[in-house]
Amino acid sequence: RGTLDGSTEGITCIEFDPMGFRILAASYSKAAMLWQLGDSVPKVTLTGHSRKVTAARFSSIFHQVVTGSADGTIRLWDLRRAALQSRNVAKYCSDLVCSENCIISGHYDGQIRVASCVQVFPAQGKVTSLDLSPDHCQLLSCCRDDCLQLFDLRRWSNERLTFR
Helix, strand or coil, X not given: CCCCCCCCCCEEEEEECCCCCEEEEEECCCEEEEXXXXXXXXXXXXXXXXXXXXXXXXXXXXXXXXXXXXXXXXXXXXXXXXXXXXXECCCCEEEEEECCCCEEEEECCCEEEEECCCXXXXXXXXXXXXXXXXXXXXXXXXXXXXXXXEEECCCCEEEEEECC
């Protein structure tokens, strides 16, 4: 039991890495923080977004982290080399998921964007949350209109599921 220090403002997203050794958090302070389990101060603070960081996820590559922000950018951080790649998506990014080949982001403009691909899925409203199936073949999206959508990434098709 302990407290993770480092954020001066609210946390918008938090997750463990797949091995359970690190914790990653996105924040209203326009940054993401990375802690080693057992340390109370961040090992790394990732800064550069101009608005709150709304999503932060571990990539399938151990030393990479992806962040999405209300500033309309998605950033891929290489923690080994302190390198950064930024992609302007021009819309509020509410959540993202990572697979081995791409980054999928959900946006308040009702679109789901797949980075490094040309595919864009139309969503049913403001996208609030995304998740990939363990085999990375299906994408589940949640929108503000009480709708869940299931996308088959192998066929680039979707099925609308209603959640009440």
